[in-house]
Amino acid sequence: xxxxxxxxxxxxxxxxxxxxxxxxxxxxxxxxxxxxxxxxxxxxxxxxxxxxxxxxxxxxxxxxxxxxxxxxxxxxxxxxxxxxxxxxxxxxxxxxxxxxxxxxxxxxxxxxxxxxxxxxxxxxxxxxxxxxxxxxxxxxxxxxxxxxxxxxxxxxxxxxxxxxxxxxxxxxxxxxxxxxxxxxxxxxxxxxxxxxxxxxxxxxxxxxxxxxxxxxxxxxxxxxxxxxxxxxxxxxxxxxxxxxxxxxxxxxxxxxxxxxxxxxxxxxxxxxxxxxxxxxxxxxxxxxxxxxxxxxxxxxxxxxxxxxxxxxxxxxxxxxxxxxxxxxxxxxxxxxxxxxxxxxxxxxxxxxxxxxxxxxxxxxxxxxxxxxxxxxxxxxxxxxxxxxxxxxxxxxxxxxxxxxxxxxxxxxxxxxxxxxxxxxxxxxxx
Numbered sequence: 001x002x003x004x005x006x007x008x009x010x011x012x013x014x015x016x017x018x019x020x021x022x023x024x025x026x027x028x029x030x031x032x033x034x035x036x037x038x039x040x041x042x043x044x045x046x047x048x049x050x051x052x053x054x055x056x057x058x059x060x061x062x063x064x065x066x067x068x069x070x071x072x073x074x075x076x077x078x079x080x081x082x083x084x085x086x087x088x089x090x091x092x093x094x095x096x097x098x099x100x101x102x103x104x105x106x107x108x109x110x111x112x113x114x115x116x117x118x119x120x121x122x123x124x125x126x127x128x129x130x131x132x133x134x135x136x137x138x139x140x141x142x143x144x145x146x147x148x149x150x151x152x153x154x155x156x157x158x159x160x161x162x163x164x165x166x167x168x169x170x171x172x173x174x175x176x177x178x179x180x181x182x183x184x185x186x187x188x189x190x191x192x193x194x195x196x197x198x199x200x201x202x203x204x205x206x207x208x209x210x211x212x213x214x215x216x217x218x219x220x221x222x223x224x225x226x227x228x229x230x231x232x233x234x235x236x237x238x239x240x241x242x243x244x245x246x247x248x249x250x251x252x253x254x255x256x257x258x259x260x261x262x263x264x265x266x267x268x269x270x271x272x273x274x275x276x277x278x279x280x281x282x283x284x285x286x287x288x289x290x291x292x293x294x295x296x297x298x299x300x301x302x303x304x305x306x307x308x309x310x311x312x313x314x315x316x317x318x319x320x321x322x323x324x325x326x327x328x329x330x331x332x333x334x335x336x337x338x339x340x341x342x343x344x345x346x347x348x349x350x351x352x353x354x355x356x357x358x359x360x361x362x363x364x365x366x367x368x369x370x371x372x373x374x375x376x377x378x379x380x381x382x383x384x385x386x387x388x389x390x391x392x393x394x395x396x397x398x399x400x401x402x403x404x405x406x407x408x409x410x411x412x413x414x415x416x417x418x419x420x421x422x423x424x425x426x427x428x429x430x
Contacts, residue, residue: 002389012204017212018191025199025367032102032200033364037094040188043161051168054088056184062125064114080104090162091306113214144244144251144418152253152416155240156310195375199367231308233257242418250322250419255312258407261304261377267391268403273300274349287328294321306377323427330430336404346397354389
């Protein structure tokens, strides 16, 4: 049995005065990483103003009560030797800071407070950042290897609030006003939607005290996301093509809707990902690259969130080889569906997953990154890494076959493509 003690980690859970959960993964002689994440993302964007949550993520750091501009806040962070990041996804928005010396933890919390509580939304900054986001949208669209992820995700989640582009469109971003930004900031970045996850050599009571000083937030509204029901599976459209004229390479995402983050099937789906597209020994790598030389790389993404999820194989190839690549991918899913998976494959997949964690989990960042979704999407019964590893070790061949039959049946697939190709040229024999 695996234990957090194997990693020199202990988990401690406290609650702030405002009701928010604080989780500390204590690890001796390790710098501190702090992540404040909210159950609020692109699915909360009003219709016609898609990209609002992402815009908020961008603008909050531009000017605050303490920092007059990014240069000033940047100097503050550089004196701490800090690393910062922020991101927006379908149903989460988060702010991350990692520091080199744990004595600087109060200053790190001050920076997070400035972003989350004290942003001023200066009109000039808003207009400047709008231009930055429009360039970002242009960069995504100009790179088919990146954009294929967006169109495939949107296809899988079609006709739902989760299926809209996180960054929005040029039109929707131009429709966003300062009032919209302030409204999202006030109504969505609330303590009832907030979780704090920390890792490092720091005392939990000291961490709680520091957050209580600076995050005495008040709120009036109740959460707007109902996590009780799964997002509907809609398949009115199952192929999406984004045309890139004159580009020889075709980028593709072939996948299936699966389950939400809290569903136990996620464990088996991670084993399936390892069997199909994780490393030199994975079946798709051996077929597509080693045997036929049809692709440079192939990988499988399991994305799970509050009320839905999907599993997608991504690769790129030439137009002339596309249908052969699709045949090989579908044959592999069919193989698992029909139970033609060996005990050796399952054992190897589990070994890869479990043993690699001992290599990967060497930093505070890695621990925070592993834990925060458990606390956000599975708040009543959050797991930890060791428990997850123990569950992986118990996955059987029968589990792999049953989960494959549950999600990977014929007529359940979706296909997103970016390249110089027409839908009539595509043949999926599944």
